[in-house]
Amino acid sequence: MKETLQELTEEMRDELSEQAHYLVQYIENNDKDAFLNSFDELHTFDQAIFYVSLTAQLRHQIIDWLKPVELADIFDEIDPEDVDFNDLLSEMSPHYAAEMLAEMYTDNAVDLMSDLDSKQLALYLSLMPKKSAEEIKRFLKYDDDTAGSLMSTEFIAINQQLSIGQAMVEVKQAAQEAEQINYIYILDDNGVLVGVISLKSLIVWPDAAKVAEVMDTNLITVSPADDQEEVAKIMADYNFVAIPVVAEQKMVGMITVDDIVDVIDEEAAEDYSRLAGVDVVTLEDNPIKSAMKRLPWLIGLIFLGMGTASVIDGYNYLVAETSILAVFISLITGTAGNAGTQSLAVAVRRIALQEKKSIFKSLLIEILIGVMIGILAGVTIFLVILIWKNNLLLGIAVGLAMSVAILVANVAGAFIPLIMDKVGVDPAVASGPFISTLSDLTSVIIYFNVAKAFIDHFMMH
Amino acid sequence: MKETLQELTEEMRDELSEQAHYLVQYIENNDKDAFLNSFDELHTFDQAIFYVSLTAQLRHQIIDWLKPVELADIFDEIDPEDVDFNDLLSEMSPHYAAEMLAEMYTDNAVDLMSDLDSKQLALYLSLMPKKSAEEIKRFLKYDDDTAGSLMSTEFIAINQQLSIGQAMVEVKQAAQEAEQINYIYILDDNGVLVGVISLKSLIVWPDAAKVAEVMDTNLITVSPADDQEEVAKIMADYNFVAIPVVAEQKMVGMITVDDIVDVIDEEAAEDYSRLAGVDVVTLEDNPIKSAMKRLPWLIGLIFLGMGTASVIDGYNYLVAETSILAVFISLITGTAGNAGTQSLAVAVRRIALQEKKSIFKSLLIEILIGVMIGILAGVTIFLVILIWKNNLLLGIAVGLAMSVAILVANVAGAFIPLIMDKVGVDPAVASGPFISTLSDLTSVIIYFNVAKAFIDHFMMH
Numbered sequence: 031m032k033e034t035l036q037e038l039t040e041e042m043r044d045e046l047s048e049q050a051h052y053l054v055q056y057i058e059n060n061d062k063d064a065f066l067n068s069f070d071e072l073h074t075f076d077q078a079i080f081y082v083s084l085t086a087q088l089r090h091q092i093i094d095w096l097k098p099v100e101l102a103d104i105f106d107e108i109d110p111e112d113v114d115f116n117d118l119l120s121e122m123s124p125h126y127a128a129e130m131l132a133e134m135y136t137d138n139a140v141d142l143m144s145d146l147d148s149k150q151l152a153l154y155l156s157l158m159p160k161k162s163a164e165e166i167k168r169f170l171k172y173d174d175d176t177a178g179s180l181m182s183t184e185f186i187a188i189n190q191q192l193s194i195g196q197a198m199v200e201v202k203q204a205a206q207e208a209e210q211i212n213y214i215y216i217l218d219d220n221g222v223l224v225g226v227i228s229l230k231s232l233i234v235w236p237d238a239a240k241v242a243e244v245m246d247t248n249l250i251t252v253s254p255a256d257d258q259e260e261v262a263k264i265m266a267d268y269n270f271v272a273i274p275v276v277a278e279q280k281m282v283g284m285i286t287v288d289d290i291v292d293v294i295d296e297e298a299a300e301d302y303s304r305l306a307g308v309d310v311v312t313l314e315d316n317p318i319k320s321a322m323k324r325l326p327w328l329i330g331l332i333f334l335g336m337g338t339a340s341v342i343d344g345y346n347y348l349v350a351e352t353s354i355l356a357v358f359i360s361l362i363t364g365t366a367g368n369a370g371t372q373s374l375a376v377a378v379r380r381i382a383l384q385e386k387k388s389i390f391k392s393l394l395i396e397i398l399i400g401v402m403i404g405i406l407a408g409v410t411i412f413l414v415i416l417i418w419k420n421n422l423l424l425g426i427a428v429g430l431a432m433s434v435a436i437l438v439a440n441v442a443g444a445f446i447p448l449i450m451d452k453v454g455v456d457p458a459v460a461s462g463p464f465i466s467t468l469s470d471l472t473s474v475i476i477y478f479n480v481a482k483a484f485i486d487h488f489m490m491h
Numbered sequence: 492m493k494e495t496l497q498e499l500t501e502e503m504r505d506e507l508s509e510q511a512h513y514l515v516q517y518i519e520n521n522d523k524d525a526f527l528n529s530f531d532e533l534h535t536f537d538q539a540i541f542y543v544s545l546t547a548q549l550r551h552q553i554i555d556w557l558k559p560v561e562l563a564d565i566f567d568e569i570d571p572e573d574v575d576f577n578d579l580l581s582e583m584s585p586h587y588a589a590e591m592l593a594e595m596y597t598d599n600a601v602d603l604m605s606d607l608d609s610k611q612l613a614l615y616l617s618l619m620p621k622k623s624a625e626e627i628k629r630f631l632k633y634d635d636d637t638a639g640s641l642m643s644t645e646f647i648a649i650n651q652q653l654s655i656g657q658a659m660v661e662v663k664q665a666a667q668e669a670e671q672i673n674y675i676y677i678l679d680d681n682g683v684l685v686g687v688i689s690l691k692s693l694i695v696w697p698d699a700a701k702v703a704e705v706m707d708t709n710l711i712t713v714s715p716a717d718d719q720e721e722v723a724k725i726m727a728d729y730n731f732v733a734i735p736v737v738a739e740q741k742m743v744g745m746i747t748v749d750d751i752v753d754v755i756d757e758e759a760a761e762d763y764s765r766l767a768g769v770d771v772v773t774l775e776d777n778p779i780k781s782a783m784k785r786l787p788w789l790i791g792l793i794f795l796g797m798g799t800a801s802v803i804d805g806y807n808y809l810v811a812e813t814s815i816l817a818v819f820i821s822l823i824t825g826t827a828g829n830a831g832t833q834s835l836a837v838a839v840r841r842i843a844l845q846e847k848k849s850i851f852k853s854l855l856i857e858i859l860i861g862v863m864i865g866i867l868a869g870v871t872i873f874l875v876i877l878i879w880k881n882n883l884l885l886g887i888a889v890g891l892a893m894s895v896a897i898l899v900a901n902v903a904g905a906f907i908p909l910i911m912d913k914v915g916v917d918p919a920v921a922s923g924p925f926i927s928t929l930s931d932l933t934s935v936i937i938y939f940n941v942a943k944a945f946i947d948h949f950m951m952h
Contacts (some may be wrong), residue, residue, distance in 0.1 A: 071709055075729045107730075198694070205695050210732075212673065229690055233659070234666050248532055266756065268536045269568075269749040271671075271732060287748050288730040291755060295727065298759030299840070305766055306836030306923065307829060313841060317859040324833050324864060328897075329871055331829055335822040336875060342818045349817045353810040356817035357803045360931050361796040363821045367828075368768060368792055368924040372785045375767030379760070380774060395778050402782040403789060410790055414797060436789075462767065462923065463829040470821050 050080050057091045066095065078107035086121050093122050102133035105142070111312050115142045116150070128157035131166075136183050137289065140169040177261045178254030180293070181275045181283030184208050187215040188241065190224055195237030201229070210286050212271045216245045223249065223274060223281040251276040252285070261285060262293045263384060301382055305375055307331075307463035331467045338363075338471045345478040348485065354419075355481055358428050359474065361411070362435050366473040367466030369403060370439030374465045377444040381451050389448050393441065400440030408433030423484055431473075431480040438476065439469035511541050518552045527556065539568035547582050554583050563594035566603070572773045576603045577611070589618035592627075597644050598750065601630040638722045639715030641754070642736045642744030645669050648676040649702065651685055656698030662690070671747050673732045677706045684710065684735060684742040712737040713746070722746060723754045724845065762843055766836055768792075768924035792928045799824075799932045806939040809946065815880075816942055819889050820935065822872070823896055827934040828927030830864060831900030835926045838905040842912050850909050854902065861901030869894030884945055892934075892941040899937065900930035 049068060056065035069077060081089060081104055093101065105118075119127045131139045131154055143151055143166065155163045165183060172178030186204045188197050197214065205211055214232060216225040225245030235244050251274050252261050265273055265287060275283040299311045307327040314320040342349070342359070349355050373396055380387070412429030416422060443465050510529060517526035530538060542550060542565055554562065566579075580588045592600045592615055604612055604627065616624045626644060633639030647665045649658050658675065666672055675693060677686040686706030696705050712735050713722050726734055726748060736744040760772045768788040775781040803810070803820070810816050834857055841848070873890030877883060904926050 073709060073711065073729060202695055205691050211691050212732075229694075230666050230672050233690075233694065234663055248534060250534070266749075266752045268534060271673075271748070287732070287752070288727075291727045291748070291752060294752060294755050295759065298756065298763065302759065302763050302766060302836065302840070305763065306832050308833035308836055310837055310840040313837065313844070313846075315856075317856050318863065320837075320856070321860045321863040321867075324830070324860070325867060327833070328826060328829055328864060328868055332822070332826055332868060332871055332875075335825050336879075338825070339818050339822045340879075342821065343815070346814050346818065349810065350814035353807050353814065353817075354804070356810045356814075356820065357800050357807065359817065359820050360803065360824045360935060361793070361800045364796050364799070364824065364828075364928055364931050365789060365793055367825075368789055368928070369785070371767050371924060372769035372788070375763065375769055376771055376774065376781075379763070379771040383774070385774075395776075395781070398778040399782045399785070402779065403785060406782075406786060407789055407793060410793055414793075418797075418801075463832060466927070467825055467829070470825050474821060 050083070053080065054084070054088065057088050060091075062095050074103050075107045077104045082108060082113055082118075086117075089118075089121055093126065098126055098129035099133040102130045105130060106134050106138045110141050110145065115145055116147075119146075119150070119154075124153055125157055128154040132158040132162035136165055136169055137180055140166055140179065144170060144174070172254055175258050176254060177252045177256040177258060177275050177285060178283070180258055180261070180285045180289045181254070182286060182289075183283050185213075185215060185272075185274070185281070185284035186211055187217050187223075187281060190216045190218055190240075190242040190245070192241050193237060194232060194235045194239045194241060194244070197227075197232060197241050198237070201232065210272060213284075215274055215281055215284075216241055217281070221281075222279045223251070223276055225249065226274070249274070251281075253277055254282060258293045259297050259382070260384070262290045262297065265290045266294070297382070301378055305371075305378065305462045307461040327461065327463055331463055334464075334467045335470065338467075338474050341471065341474050341478070345482070348478060348482060352481075352485060354424065355478070358431075359477065362428070362432050362477050363470040363473045365407060365411075365432060366435040366439040367469045369400070369407075369436045370443035370465045370469040371462045373399070373440045373443035374447060374462060377447045381447060389452060392448055393445060396441055396444040397437070400437040403440065404433035404436040407436055427481050427484040428477075431477040434480070435469070435473035435476045438472050439465070442468065442472070511544070514541065515545070515549065518549050521552075523556050526553075535564050536568045538565050543569060543574055543579075547578075550579075550582055554587065559587055559590035560594040563591045566591060567595050567599045571602050571606065576606055577608075580607075580611070580615075585614055586618055589615040593619040593623035597626055597630055598641055601627055601633075601640065605631060605635070633715055636719050637715060638713045638717040638719060638736050638746060639744070641719055641722070641746050641750045642715065643747060644744050646674075646676060646733075646735070646742070646745035647672055648678050648684075648742060651677045651679055651701075651703040651706070653702050654698060655693060655696045655700045655702060655705070658688075658693060658702050659698070662693065671733060674735075674745075676735055676742055676745075677702055678742070682742075683740045684712070684737055686710065687735070710735070712742075714738055715743060719754045720758050720843075721845070723751045723758065726751045727755070758843070762839055766832075766839065766923045768922040788922065788924055792924055795925075795928045796931065799928075799935050802932065802935050802939070806943070809939060809943060813942075813946060815885065816939075819892075820938065823889070823893050823938050824931040824934045826868060826872075826893060827896040827900040827930045830861070830868075830897045831904035831926045831930040832923045834860070834901045834904035835908060835923060838908045842908060850913060853909055854906060857902055857905040858898070861898040864901065865894035865897040868897055888942050888945040889938075892938040895941070896930070896934035896937045899933050900926070903929065903933070 049072065053065060053068055056062075056068065069080075072080065081092065084092070108115075122130070131143065134142075143154065146154070155166065158166075169178065184207055186201055186208050188200050192200070201211060201214055211229050213226050213228055215223060216227060218224045225242070225247045226249060227241060227245045231244060250264065250268065250270075252264065254275055254277050261273065264270070265285070270287065272284050272286045274281050275285060296311060303310045308324050314323060377392070377396075380392075408429040411432050412425040415425035415428055419425070446465065510533065514526060514529055517523075517529065533541065542553065545553070569576075569579075583591070592604065595603075604615065607615070616627065619627075630639065645668055647662055647669050649661050653661070662672060662675055672690050674687050674689055676684060677688060679685045686703070686708045687710060688702060688706045692705060711725065711729065711731075713725065715736055715738050722734065725731070726746070731748065733745050733747045735742050736746060757772060764771045769785050775784060838853070838857075841853075869890040872893050873886040876886035876889055880886070907926065
């Protein structure tokens with residue numbers, strides 16, 4: 031009776047849509063108790079999916095039935111990229127919305143509020159408890175993509191003087207508020223973070239033991255300004271479920287692994303987007319908006335491509351004399367472009383993995399690879415032309431041009447992102463389409479120069 | 492006194508290499524106590540990095556000093572893609588190696604043993620405790636990339652009849668063995684999984700409460716044959732730290748979020764690899780091996796590119812007459828290739844995100860986008876040629892060819908992966924280089940046909 035996940039998720043989906051069907055009926059019949067009973071049985075993530083899928087009118091009834099603190103749990107699960115929060119919030123009274131935002135985990139509330147216009151933002155901040163408003167204001171200052179923007183302030187920190195038994199009492203009290211309690215953080219009398227103890231250790235140690243004696247003092251921390259990608263790497267390497275964020279020796283927050291899962295996916299989607307020259311981080315369902323996202327790269331590269339066209343135009347007299355030269359233009363530009371895209375992808379990936387290698391060594395390796403690939407591809411095309419056209423000189427000319435064009439594209443594909451990384455520009459700006467269009471230009475220059483040299487010397491025509 | 496993570500990790504690295512320096516000295520001086528004291532202070536991940544970086548001779552001393560169960564913790568942290576496990580294991584006595592493998596988490600041991608040759612595998616299995624050997628044999632049957640290959644068997648499951656107090660006693664006993672104890676799984680008398688309770692809830696509820704009364708019965712489970720990518724999606728959506736694996740209603744394992752972090756990274760790297768036509772999942776430092784990984788795509792596509800070359804060859808008479816036609820070959824193939832890569836990237840990403848949309852609707856949208864992009868790019872190139880060459884008919888011919896070539900490349904880029912996905916082939920096999928080389932072929936066919944029509948009708952030359 032094995033079932034595949036496909037079936038399982040379909041089943042889950044069917045079950046969910048059946049439940050959704052009943053839930054909608056309960057709302058329409060104004061049957062609050064039946065609705066709340068069924069709704070409570072759903073996972074929060076499923077509640078969020080259901081909530082977002084409703085009409086504004088149906089949502090209005092739910093807002094009426096749930097307290098702000100209850101709706102906050104649901105809003106904590108909504109992906110900010112999937113919906114328009116302005117719309118969702120404007121369906122509530124400002125007081126209700128402010129209270130709900132204050133009850134959300136700070137990092138999620140901030141994610142959501144950073145998209146609001148300044149008037150709305152100021153309104154909600156003025157309506158929520160002062161403490162929440164101040165915390166949110168502090169968070170709003172952290173740049174997107176930094177540890178600060180990801181961290182949660184709902185962590186458990188206790189004094190190192192406590193015994194395990196006392197610590198357990200504090201943990202039980204704090205458990206309702208905390209985002210997760212895998213780790214309990216230990217502070218000294220000045221509030222400086224000095225150690226950590228897992229909940230697992232806490233329940234295993236005898237009540238009388240001192241926290242300071244059993245805590246782990248070998249701490250790995252990050253600071254609020256750190257890049258989220260580097261935080262993700264540390265957490266993935268060390269298999270942490272949470273990591274403390276420290277500023278001026280004080281613990282200011284904690285980043286949990288669920289946020290890191292999203293970061294890894296987002297950063298990978300960004301690298302992928304740049305390789306293709308199109309943003310796939312947020313997918314667009316509207317064809318016009320989709321087209322508008324793709325056009326800038328395409329049109330921009332047409333002008334770079336015009337450079338290539340004008341180089342060929344400059345050799346027009348050669349093509350007019352020896353029209354067979356035109357036959358191999360797309361083969362050479364295409365193959366060199368493919369090689370350049372490959373070395374670009376490898377270089378961007380190495381940078382993303384934060385491999386530490388000298389530029390000099392990286393380039394030397396890429397030159398070696400380019401020479402080997404260039405020679406083998408050149409020999410291949412030489413043999414093909416020899417057989418196809420039975421023309422030795424043409425084979426040598428095209429094969430040689432191919433080899434050199436591949437070497438140049440290969441080195442450019444690796445060199446451009448490496449240099450960009452060194453000077454501090456995001457290396458992925460060097461996109462696949464950019465490298466292959468640039469490589470078209472260098473390839474036709476190489477091709478026509480080699481061809482011209484052969485024609486001049488051997489009078490191929 | 493803010494420090495960036497870059498500095499921090501550099502600092503960590505410096506600290507680590509200083510510690511490594513002392514550790515090596517302790518080994519060389521045969522100072523076991525000093526070594527073990529310092530070594531114990533490192534995080535297991537850092538111990539693993541240190542261990543792998545040593546010479547075989549130094550490692551031999553560590554093997555001598557550590558028990559198999561201690562070395563097992565370190566081996567649990569080693570990434571199988573980074574090292575040659577055959578070498579590492581052959582440095583130990585077979586008995587030691589077998590015991591260490593038995594002490595590792597089953598999923599990690601299996602990952603590692605699946606790379607061994609069958610003789611070595613049989614030897615280690617014969618030397619380890621029968622129970623471990625049987626478990627590992629069972630795991631070896633699960634395909635790579637399935638839930639079964641990721642799951643750990645070190646989870647905590649208790650009977651639903653227990654009280655919270657009794658459950659806590661069991662959890663304390665089991666805590667040492669379990670990979671993580673965020674969740675305690677609840678079984679009925681037949682061993683069927685009926686509920687789950689978080690450790691957080693367990694410590695908050697009073698001792699006298701019954702587990703069955705407070706457990707969460709709304710379970711989301713996966714089965715061993717499920718695709719790891721789909722498991723990752725569920726865990727990321729629901730923010731789970733662990734998910735139970737169920738076969739024939741019995742709980743057989745648990746997948747923890749640290750494994751899912753690796754899966755997300757690996758699956759993203761796979762999509763990225765295919766987009767570039769080069770494997771970046773495992774990066775190669777050896778230039779010869781690197782070149783060998785890149786060549787198959789390049790050489791294969793040269794033969795597809797020869798198709799394009801022979802199409803141009805077929806229109807050689809046209810180029811000989813009107814050599815300016817050669818000028819725009821690379822611009823048209825390049826731009827259409829870029830558009831095809833964009834729509835390919837979007838389609839592969841949509842498939843990876845498991846968006847459910849009909850093929851018909853997806854294609855309709857992509858056709859609309861292709862028409863819009865094609866017209867705008869065509870008009871751009873028409874205007875450029877009009878200004879540059881002051882030739883209206885050439886501008887119309889090239890602009891029209893460009894529009895149609897982009898539309899075709901755009902639709903092919905989306906259509907090929909969608910069809911592959913529907914028939915069950917991994918859609919990412921349709922790589923970026925393949926789509927752009929294929930688009931070269933369709934583009935030159937379109938270009939020369941349009942040009943020929945114009946020449947025949949308007950006698951452009």
